[in-house]
Amino acid sequence: MVELKNDRFLRALLKQPVDTTPVWIMRQAGRYLPEYRATRAKAGSFMDLCKNADLASEVTLQPLERFDLDAAILFSDILTIPDAMGLGLYFAEGEGPRFKKVITNRRDVEAIGVPDPEEELGYVMNAVRAIRRDLNGSVPLIGFSGSPWTLATYMVEGGSSKDFGKVKGMMYDDPIAMHLLLDKLAESVTSYLNAQIAAGAQAVMIFDTWGGLLTPQAYKEFSLNYMQRIISNLQREADGREVPVTLFTKGGGPWLETMAETGCTALGLDWTINIADAKARVGEQVALQGNMDPCVLYGSADTIREQVSKIIADFDGNSGHVFNLGHGIHQHINPDNVKVLVDAVHEFGRKSD
Amino acid sequence: MVELKNDRFLRALLKQPVDTTPVWIMRQAGRYLPEYRATRAKAGSFMDLCKNADLASEVTLQPLERFDLDAAILFSDILTIPDAMGLGLYFAEGEGPRFKKVITNRRDVEAIGVPDPEEELGYVMNAVRAIRRDLNGSVPLIGFSGSPWTLATYMVEGGSSKDFGKVKGMMYDDPIAMHLLLDKLAESVTSYLNAQIAAGAQAVMIFDTWGGLLTPQAYKEFSLNYMQRIISNLQREADGREVPVTLFTKGGGPWLETMAETGCTALGLDWTINIADAKARVGEQVALQGNMDPCVLYGSADTIREQVSKIIADFDGNSGHVFNLGHGIHQHINPDNVKVLVDAVHEFGRKSD
16 A cells, blocks of 8 residues: 555545645546547547546546646546446537436336446446556545436436426426435445445545535435435545545535535535635534635636635635635636646645644 | 506515415416417517517416416516617527627627617517506516626626636626626616616516526625615606515525615525525515425426425415515426416415404
């Protein structure tokens, strides 16, 4: 086992002393980087890239070569589980993810099984192992999954959606079918994340991209309860260290208190909440990750530095903060601006007393 | 002047005694109604329908013939102002609104003027007058406008957007240009709504569809401040009655307190907040409108009745509540389910002591 050279990210999540605020960026390995686009072109389709462990590792490490980032995140997609369930994930040019088969009723839900992570999702575990090998202890590796509710939205809608009428329609019209689907997804996500941890992920994150479109009551019943069940069943130690779990519901600002009660280590915040308010509400229980508006990166270097400085000042704490954007980086961002952001975080970041 | 037969809607907004909870539905005149689709086919394009006062009045009244609704809302589009500024609004099939010209920089902003509502937007005022004539005092008529920030998003993006990178990019990169644009829009919206009130609108609503994608700080600076300025300059009396103003920021749940301080009469709520919590936070200052998840209408009659009953029980007050969905009705909803909703509101609604 190689010793971890930079463990600032893991320490901040666990509220242990840090020398400055750590930073990583959602979708840091992505289309805004020309070197990513080059590897992607070489690989073939997006899924071909995900399924080639060496190329997945190559793109995972690309942003670390450019920027002083404190964590790497597995290069993969949140929809690997429904794909492994036989729905046939593909990416239509300019249209985002699509499924060949969709879930339309209770019979469809009954027909799907829980994938074995080392079998149907073995390519993800191979990527985890390749990335850990290539990182060689430089920074920790984050594994991840979509939340059951978020996976269900794509499985029922067949892809992205404007108003989520199909999946929410099923939820209101046949809640038993929806719970059966979410049950299977929660079991799948649990074994998937545990396999990532066994393969080398040193922290994990659950992306609940679409929990924020639910009512408070439905959020608790159809999204949060399943994430809580997953968190309770995760393997929370690896390499003799605690494995932190970060929970991110986009639009979940109003529900941070209940989210913090799931047993997660940290909450991811989008940009619609002030991090000072979030800390006042849940900062005793959990660490916080976030939360700069991704669009700030369209601004000047001065604007970026000012916004970074403001968020760190608003957090106003010695540890327990991982800097990030409030959502994934946009594809048209100039990489030079990302360097300004990362360096500003370390410059303005807080050293523990 | 014809006397208003059903003024339950206006009374609830002003927290005066009511015999039951009033209800109307955002986009109640729309594609889910076969009679709307027939009139729309007869009119030609969507804008042709908006510009024909008699046909606009016809579709405005259609839902009132089917359902026991307590208000009518002007049939128009939120993007009439940018269209009158010369941007050339059109609707591409299945793609939503688009503009032929877009605002890309400060020079573009400087070049646009403030439209005269009785000239460039005279067709809207003609529709207001025709609808008032045809309503013949049955229920009040609501006028409306998009908020300056929401109009700006479409003007800069050229239409709907996934991540609003262009408009938020301009906001972060050239805030002076953005403020100049919002200044012109605030002035335009003010005179537009005042002209609607002069023409016969008995209540008005400001739709801030995209304010919820801003940070708390940017929301205040780039959206709320301009809406507050509009509200301060509205003509608040017509036909010897107060003209209530409802402010609706989709995703604005976290900011209700500052929204209530604008001088508006009521706040529109989307479905991501419990109305009991909203009432506890701002119910002394303003009335509340909302807030059933539009997707509940995909459920059974029992589910719809249960959700209506729950929202009315959660509001737990004698007046000050206008029932509505938390956003516009979806086009694939069965009109029979709308009848179930409307009747349930009046059945479970609260009669003032």
